[in-house]
Amino acid sequence: MNITLVKKIKSDGNLCRKSADVFEKLKQANLVEKIDHIIFADERKKTSEGLSLALQHGIKTAPFFIVNKEDGSTEAYTRYCNFLEEVLEEKTSEQESVLEILAQNPDLDFI
Amino acid sequence: MTESTITTHDFNVAQLQAEYSQKSPQQILKFALDKFENLAISFSGAEDVVLIDMASRLTKNFKVFSIDTGRLHPETYQLLDCVRNHYEIDVEILFPDAAQVEELVKTKGLFSFYKDGHKECCAIRKVIPLRRKLNTLDAWVTGQRKDQNPDTRAHIPVVQVDTAFSNGDRQLIKFNPLANWTSSQVWGYIRAMEVPYNKLHEKGFVSIGCEPCTRSVLPNQQEREGRWWWENAQEKECGFHEVNMNSNHQR
Numbered sequence: 001m002n003i004t005l006v007k008k009i010k011s012d013g014n015l016c017r018k019s020a021d022v023f024e025k026l027k028q029a030n031l032v033e034k035i036d037h038i039i040f041a042d043e044r045k046k047t048s049e050g051l052s053l054a055l056q057h058g059i060k061t062a063p064f065f066i067v068n069k070e071d072g073s074t075e076a077y078t079r080y081c082n083f084l085e086e087v088l089e090e091k092t093s094e095q096e097s098v099l100e101i102l103a104q105n106p107d108l109d110f111i
Numbered sequence: 112m113t114e115s116t117i118t119t120h121d122f123n124v125a126q127l128q129a130e131y132s133q134k135s136p137q138q139i140l141k142f143a144l145d146k147f148e149n150l151a152i153s154f155s156g157a158e159d160v161v162l163i164d165m166a167s168r169l170t171k172n173f174k175v176f177s178i179d180t181g182r183l184h185p186e187t188y189q190l191l192d193c194v195r196n197h198y199e200i201d202v203e204i205l206f207p208d209a210a211q212v213e214e215l216v217k218t219k220g221l222f223s224f225y226k227d228g229h230k231e232c233c234a235i236r237k238v239i240p241l242r243r244k245l246n247t248l249d250a251w252v253t254g255q256r257k258d259q260n261p262d263t264r265a266h267i268p269v270v271q272v273d274t275a276f277s278n279g280d281r282q283l284i285k286f287n288p289l290a291n292w293t294s295s296q297v298w299g300y301i302r303a304m305e306v307p308y309n310k311l312h313e314k315g316f317v318s319i320g321c322e323p324c325t326r327s328v329l330p331n332q333q334e335r336e337g338r339w340w341w342e343n344a345q346e347k348e349c350g351f352h353e354v355n356m357n358s359n360h361q362r
Binding site for chain 2: 095102106108
């Protein structure tokens with residue numbers, strides 16, 4: 001298995017807040033070493049490797065993870081909690097997982 | 112499962128969206144009810160009551176659930192009971208986990224959302240119970256409409272894979288039969304069919320949620336301005352602005 005983390009650099013040159021948050025969580029959980037590659041989706045550079053990967057996988061938000069599995073398949077994860085549970089087999093709290101769903105699906109506010 | 116039902120695995124969402132995008136809410140609802148045995152209608156206690164009325168005219172065999180966050184208006188509770196009696200149906204009421212609510216209130220008080228934002232409270236009181244319910248279903252029906260919020264709902268389809276609540280093991284289908292209807296059409300239906308409605312609508316409320324987080328709006332104000340008005344739009348997802356996407360592979 002090969003894991004790539006894609007972080008976003010905003011058009012002002014700063015790292016996006018969510019990319020920074022997710023990386024900090026990985027560090028605090030001592031999981032950074034499980035990430036094989038870290039690349040950037042740089043909004044200032046349309047040809048950046050990360051933006052190309054986002055386009056290739058139809059991904060609309062950052063950060064995200066691309067997981068190349070032993071069977072040759074590739075899976076993209078935009079939800080950190082899903083990635084933790086399904087790929088790294090780490091537990092996440094129900095509340096953390098739902099907050100992430102809410103953040104990524106603003107229309108859910110109004111159900 | 113009846114002979115006509117299908118599983119989510121052989122459900123071609125893109126094809127059905129193309130086929131049903133211009134059909135009436137009743138046609139979309141009929142398809143959903145016919146094809147999915149394990150399906151339920153989500154009822155918020157507001158205008159989505161029209162879905163229950165439409166379903167009741169199609170079949171006696173449909174399920175409805177609603178979430179009691181513990182902070183609803185008395186008028187909403189009255190409507191829940193009114194609907195139960197009027198249509199002679201069971202409305203399954205979902206409740207938040209008591210321990211999670213107790214912990215939130217103990218650490219942050221009863222109105223933390225005014226200071227910390229509404230999402231933490233919504234997660235505990237609304238979305239966690241919703242997710243538990245949806246984990247038991249193959250499909251659900253919502254009253255979401257495009258005209259409710261130009262920012263977050265402008266492109267909602269009449270049928271979609273619910274990527275928020277599907278997981279690696281199961282695919283959840285979400286029907287939005289009212290997606291293309293306007294508020295005016297919904298209210299035309301409510302009046303024409305004499306559908307029971309939430310009395311808060313008579314007081315200027317349009318979008319109705321929990322009592323502390325809902326207020327009436329002025330004429331021609333966007334209806335979502337009646338919810339979480341103290342927050343601004345800073346909590347946007349970190350989306351890509353330069354790339355054009357057209358896929359839903361991500362999980």
